Amino acid sequence: MKSTTAAPHREEIKPPVTEIGVIGWIRANLFNGWFNSLLTLAVLYLLWLIVPGTVKWAFIDSVWLTGSEECRATDGACWSVISANIRFILFGFYPHDLQWRPLLAMGLLVALLFYSRERSRWNKMLAWSWLVGLFVMGLLLKGGLFGLTAVESANWGGLPLTLLLSVFGLTAAYPVGVVLALGRQSEMPVIKSFCVVYIELIRGVPLISLLFMSSVVFPLFLPEGVTVNKILRAQVAIILFTAAYIAEVVRGGLQGIDRGQYEAAESLGLNYFQTMRLIILPQALKIVIPPSVSILISAFKDTSLVVIIALYDLLKTTQTTLSDPKWMGYSAEAYIFVALIYFICCFAMSNYSRKLEKELDTDR
Amino acid sequence: MQAETISDTHPIIEIEEMHKWFGDFHVLKNINLTVHRGERIVICGPSGSGKSTLIRCINRLEEHQRGRIVVDGIELTKDLKNIEKVRTEVGMVFQHFNLFPHLTVLENLTLGPIWVRKTPKREAEETARYFLEKVRISEQALKYPGQLSGGQQQRVAIARSLCMKPNVMLFDEPTSALDPEMVKEVLDVMISLAREGMTMIVVSHEMGFAKSVAHRVMFMDDGEIIEENEPEAFFTNPQNDRTKLFLSQIL
Numbered sequence: 001m002k003s004t005t006a007a008p009h010r011e012e013i014k015p016p017v018t019e020i021g022v023i024g025w026i027r028a029n030l031f032n033g034w035f036n037s038l039l040t041l042a043v044l045y046l047l048w049l050i051v052p053g054t055v056k057w058a059f060i061d062s063v064w065l066t067g068s069e070e071c072r073a074t075d076g077a078c079w080s081v082i083s084a085n086i087r088f089i090l091f092g093f094y095p096h097d098l099q100w101r102p103l104l105a106m107g108l109l110v111a112l113l114f115y116s117r118e119r120s121r122w123n124k125m126l127a128w129s130w131l132v133g134l135f136v137m138g139l140l141l142k143g144g145l146f147g148l149t150a151v152e153s154a155n156w157g158g159l160p161l162t163l164l165l166s167v168f169g170l171t172a173a174y175p176v177g178v179v180l181a182l183g184r185q186s187e188m189p190v191i192k193s194f195c196v197v198y199i200e201l202i203r204g205v206p207l208i209s210l211l212f213m214s215s216v217v218f219p220l221f222l223p224e225g226v227t228v229n230k231i232l233r234a235q236v237a238i239i240l241f242t243a244a245y246i247a248e249v250v251r252g253g254l255q256g257i258d259r260g261q262y263e264a265a266e267s268l269g270l271n272y273f274q275t276m277r278l279i280i281l282p283q284a285l286k287i288v289i290p291p292s293v294s295i296l297i298s299a300f301k302d303t304s305l306v307v308i309i310a311l312y313d314l315l316k317t318t319q320t321t322l323s324d325p326k327w328m329g330y331s332a333e334a335y336i337f338v339a340l341i342y343f344i345c346c347f348a349m350s351n352y353s354r355k356l357e358k359e360l361d362t363d364r
Numbered sequence: 365m366q367a368e369t370i371s372d373t374h375p376i377i378e379i380e381e382m383h384k385w386f387g388d389f390h391v392l393k394n395i396n397l398t399v400h401r402g403e404r405i406v407i408c409g410p411s412g413s414g415k416s417t418l419i420r421c422i423n424r425l426e427e428h429q430r431g432r433i434v435v436d437g438i439e440l441t442k443d444l445k446n447i448e449k450v451r452t453e454v455g456m457v458f459q460h461f462n463l464f465p466h467l468t469v470l471e472n473l474t475l476g477p478i479w480v481r482k483t484p485k486r487e488a489e490e491t492a493r494y495f496l497e498k499v500r501i502s503e504q505a506l507k508y509p510g511q512l513s514g515g516q517q518q519r520v521a522i523a524r525s526l527c528m529k530p531n532v533m534l535f536d537e538p539t540s541a542l543d544p545e546m547v548k549e550v551l552d553v554m555i556s557l558a559r560e561g562m563t564m565i566v567v568s569h570e571m572g573f574a575k576s577v578a579h580r581v582m583f584m585d586d587g588e589i590i591e592e593n594e595p596e597a598f599f600t601n602p603q604n605d606r607t608k609l610f611l612s613q614i615l
Binding site: 258260261263264265266267268269270271274278279282283286360362 | 454464466525
C-alpha cells in the first residue's frame with residue numbers, strides 16, 4: 001500500500017443551488033417573506049398596467065419625422081415636434097445658415113471634456129489646449145474675425161447658451177468658492193468678515209433676484225453709453241451665486257481635516273500657500289466631491305432660470321416652439337426631449353465624480 | 365550603556381525664563397533649558413504636565429508668551445520667515461504620525477525637500493530612498509500611508525523628518541499610539557539615530573530607551589521642570605517626591 005504524506009484532500013463545499021444565481025437572488029430579494037412577496041406582485045401588476053401603454057404611445061403609434069398634420073391623426077407620441085424644430089430648439093435665433101458654427105463649438109467642447117476625463121492626461125499641454133479651445137469656441141460663436149460673419153450675442157440661444165453659461169459658470173465658481181472658504185477661515189478679520197458677509201448675503205437671496213439685479217439694477221449704475229453684455233451679466237450672477245454655495249461645502253471639507261496635517265506640514269517648513277495647495281486642499285476637496293457635484297448639478301439646471309431675463313436657453317427655445325399654433329399641445333414630447341439632454345449632462349457629471357472618488361481613494 | 369559626555373560646543377537650543385498660557389491656564393512656568401549639539405534629552409512626566417507643549421514651542425507649533433527661545437542662533441518671534449527657517453532645521457515626529465494620506469510614502473518624503481529646500485526631484489528621491497533604507501522600509505516606497513501598519517507609518521514619519529537634514533529632532537510621544545509589538549521597531553530606529561550623534565529631544569515614557577541613549581532625563585510636572593539628572597542617577601536615586609511617585613507608578 002502506498003503511503004501518502006500529502007495533506008488530506010479537503011473537498012470544496014459549494015453553497016446549495018437555491019442560494020446562488022438568479023433563483024437565489026430572486027428568493028433572497030423579491031420573495032423573502034409574505035410581505036415582500038405581496039409587494040413584488042403588486043409592483044409587477046403596476047408595471048403590467050403602465051409599460052405596455054407607454055411603449056405603444058412612445059414607439060408603436062408614434063410618428064417621428066412628419067409634419068404636424070400627421071401628428072393630429074395619431075394617438076401616439078408626436079416626436080416630429082422635435083425633429084421638425086430641432087434647429088430652433090438647439091440653436092435659437094442663431095442665423096440659420098451659420099448654425100454649423102455653434103455645432104462645431106459644442107463638438108469641440110465635448111471632445112475636450114471627453115479627452116480630459118483621465119487624470120493622467122492633466123498636464124500643461126492640456127491646459128493650453130483648453131485655453132486655445134475656449135478661444136476657438138468663442139470665435140466660432142461670435143465671429144467677426146478670419147472672415148467669419150459676426151453674430152450678435154443677442155441671437156445666441158439654445159443648447160450652446162446653456163452650455164456656455166454652465167461650463168464657464170461652474171469652472172469659474174469653483175476656484176472662487178475655494179478662495180472664499182479659505183478666506184472665511186482666515187485669521188485676518190477684514191478678509192474673514194468680507195467672506196462671511198458675502199457668503200451669507202448671496203445665500204440669503206434667490207438666484208432669480210440676482211439675475212434680475214444683474215439685468216435691471218446693475219445697468220442703472222453704469223455711466224451713460226456704457227453697456228455690459230447681457231449674457232456676461234447673467235454669467236457673472238451665476239458664478240457669484242454658485243461660488244457662495246461651493247464655499248460652504250469646501251469649508252465643511254476643511255473642517256474635516258485633522259489638525260495634525262497642518263502641524264506636520266508646518267513642521268516641515270511649508271508656508272501657508274504650500275500647506276493649503278499641497279496638503280490641505282487635495283484632501284479637503286476629495287472629501288467634498290459628492291456635495292460639490294450636487295451643487296454643480298443643481299447649478300447646471302438652474303441656468304434655465306435665465307429665461308426670466310429674456311435669454312433664450314434650451315428650455316426657452318423649447319417653450320417658444322410649443323407656442324407655435326402648429327405644434328401646440330405636444331409639450332410632453334418636447335419636454336421629454338429636453339429632460340433627456342439635461343439628464344445626460346447631469347448623469348455624466350455624477351458618474352464622473354464617482355470615478356474620481358474611486359481613483360483618489362488611497363485608504364486601501 | 366552610558367553615553368559619552370558632550371563637549372561644550374555651541375548650544376543649539378536655548379530657552380530662558382519661558383512662560384506659556386492657554387487662556388488663563390499657566391501651562392509652562394519659567395522654563396530654562398540649554399541643549400548642546402549632539403545632546404539627547406528625554407522628558408517624562410504625567411499627562412498634562414506640559415511636556416508636549418514644551419517641545420512644540422521649540423518649533424513654534426505653540427507660541428510662548430514670555431521669555432526667549434533661540435534655536436540655532438535664531439530667536440523665535442512673530443517673524444514668519446524666521447519661524448519657517450527654524451522649522452526646516454528642526455524635525456518633528458508626532459504621536460499620531462501625521463503622514464499625508466493622499467501622497468505615497470516616497471512623495472511624503474520628498475515634499476519638504478522639493479518645496480522648501482528647492483532640491484531637484486531626482487536628488488530628493490535619492491535622499492528619500494536612502495532614508496527609507498535606513499528605517500528599513502524601502503520596499504513600501506510606492507504605497508500609501510493607509511496601507512502600512514502603525515510602526516511602519518511612524519518609521520516613515522521619522523524618515524520624512526530626516527529628509528530635511530535637520531539639526532535637531534523632536535519626538536512627541538512617538539511610541540504611545542502604537543500597538544505593543546511595534547514599539548521596538550520604532551525605538552530601534554531612534555536608537556540608531558542616536559548612535560549617529562543626532563541632537564534629540566524625546567517626550568516619552570520608554571525608560572529603557574532613556575537609559576540606553578539619553579544624556580539627561582527630565583521630569584516635568586504642572587508646567588515646571590522639577591528634576592533633571594543623568595539617567596542612571598535619575599532612575600536609581602530620584603530626589604523629588606513627585607518624581608519618586610511618578611517613577612513608582614510607571615516602572
